[in-house]
Amino acid sequence: MDFNTPFSYTATDRFLRYVQIDTQSDPTSPTIPSTEKQKDLGRLLVTELLEMGIGDAHLDEYGYVYASIPANTNKPNVPVICFCSHMDTAPDCSGKGVKPIVHHNYNGEDLVLPDDHSQIIKLAEHPDLKNQIGNDIITASGTTLLGADNKAGVAEIMDACYQLMQHPEIKHGTIKILFTPDEEIGRGVDKADIAKIGAFACYTMDGESAGNMENETFSADGVKLTINGVSSHPGFAQGKMESAIKIAGKIIAALPDGLSPEHTSGMQGFVHPVDMSGHVETAVIDFIIRDFDDSKLPEHADTIRRVADNVMKGYPNSTYILETHEQYRNMKNVLAQHPQIVDYGMEAMRRAGLQPKLCSIRGGTDGSRLSFMGLPTPNIFAGEHAFHSKQEWVSVQDMQKAVDTILHLCMVWEEKGLT
The missing domain is CATH 3.30.70.360 (Alpha-Beta Plaits)
Incomplete structure (x- = not known):
């Protein structure tokens, strides 16, 4: 499919809605999910998936959202792949009453956030802003985090689902969707049902700069x-x-x-x-x-x-x-056994017009544990920056590139399979 043909992207509109739902997780809570309010976003996502025509979308008792898009290819034995993002936001900074602001046509100047003028997103301190000149930057208002970690990833996956349902010419195998609670407090896949997902490979959309792919985490x-x-x-x-x-x-x-x-x-x-x-x-x-x-x-x-x-x-x-x-353990130990999973991700980013870069995470992701649960899972950029802080930001254009990457990944797997 020619991605130069303008898409009617929905990621930004979705993201602006999602960040206004407080989904902060709580490390002191013994419940699963740790906060019931995380299910508020889960229920909305299920409603939107059902409205797209994805009939098996559902929220389980633990706050996980599952969905699947049936294959539309005639090729036999195309591996099932999954895309995953987490719905919760970090306990480090308030996620209640988020007021997202779109700064159109960013000109390279520092961004002073209106509800707290001491919160200044400075070009000198956020070097990736140099790559955003002319793009549209989304921030919070200065009193809360934004929630791009990881609602940018959620919005990108949801937009990709929408595009797949709207564009049957995009050929793909069976696609599974997983949205998790409690990632920020280290419990993100405690109750994930790997058998229900039934995928050969998974990709978390929870990374930083456009073009980055992470195949290695801390142990x-x-x-x-x-x-x-x-x-x-x-x-x-x-x-x-x-x-x-x-x-x-x-x-x-x-x-x-x-x-x-x-x-x-x-x-x-x-x-x-x-x-x-x-x-x-x-x-x-x-x-x-x-x-x-x-x-x-x-x-x-x-x-x-x-x-x-x-x-x-x-x-x-x-x-x-x-x-x-x-x-948790370094997911590279598992991914090294299945090199095509990372290779196909890099190829998808190239097809999306990006220069892919393989990186290591000084931290962990849901993918760390999913990999050792039998679902090899590298991490792809979502465009989030300065996460867990009031200066968190993401660009509209990076989110759209993430959508393109997901769609290309679906096509790459359909073309190449396990070869």
Whole structure:
């Protein structure tokens, strides 16, 4: 199909609607999804999918949206592929009352957000804006995040579904759609039904700059350090009290700067204390440890252990327990076994007029865990920038290129299959 023929893109209109629905997830909630309001967007997406003629679209009890578009090709055995985005927004910044603003024909100047003039999206701090001159930039108003992470991806997939239903000349195999809750709090695929999806490959639409494709993530573990100190009445504590709170503070202070997130970049891993709680007798520090090399995760845990051992020498009557649990692993370990999944994604971006770039994520995606659940899943750009902040932005034109990429991917798989 000639994509130079103007599409009636719907991604922008959809995105402007979706971001006004508060879908913030909650890491402290034990429920699935963590917030019931995420289902508000899920129900809207199901309604819109049904209106397109996608008859099996539905929202399940856990807040997941599933849908499928039947194959329209005569070719036998075209692999089933899936597209996935998450519906929730990050707990880091309010997602309530989002007021999206379209800045038409961006001219390269800093963008001052109207509801908080201290929120300035500066060209010097957002280098990808240099590639957006003449494009239309969408921001929030300055008091909330925008929600481009990942409602841009949701809108792009929804637009691609619309185009596939409107343009039967786009030949494709069976296409599966998955929208997930709770990705931002690490639970995005906890209840995903891989058998129901039934796909050979999946693509998350949750990346940054146009043309970027990510086939590698951090591997991740969580570490819990429980410190058992010695409590005593403070008026009679001399020579007796060994405060777990103070021990915890010294351990955190003694961590090597070179392994902290603020001092690492590129392919470097880190050790990061993310939460501390407790009292004189007991204190708990929760860490996340990250690296692209799985074998380095035990080394990072040993770093915490060595620091704790050294600090505890000054507290002979106190003890600690160090517990490590797996969070997710580098999806490259799985994707390397199916190189065509990434290759076809790169080809689709070239056909969409982009210069594809293969990248690594200093983080994780739903694709990390989906890959190890039997559904190999690289990550494709959605155009989102400065996510989790009040300065979040996305461009209309990048979203449209993402739609083009999805459509080309459908055609590439139909043309090449598993060859």
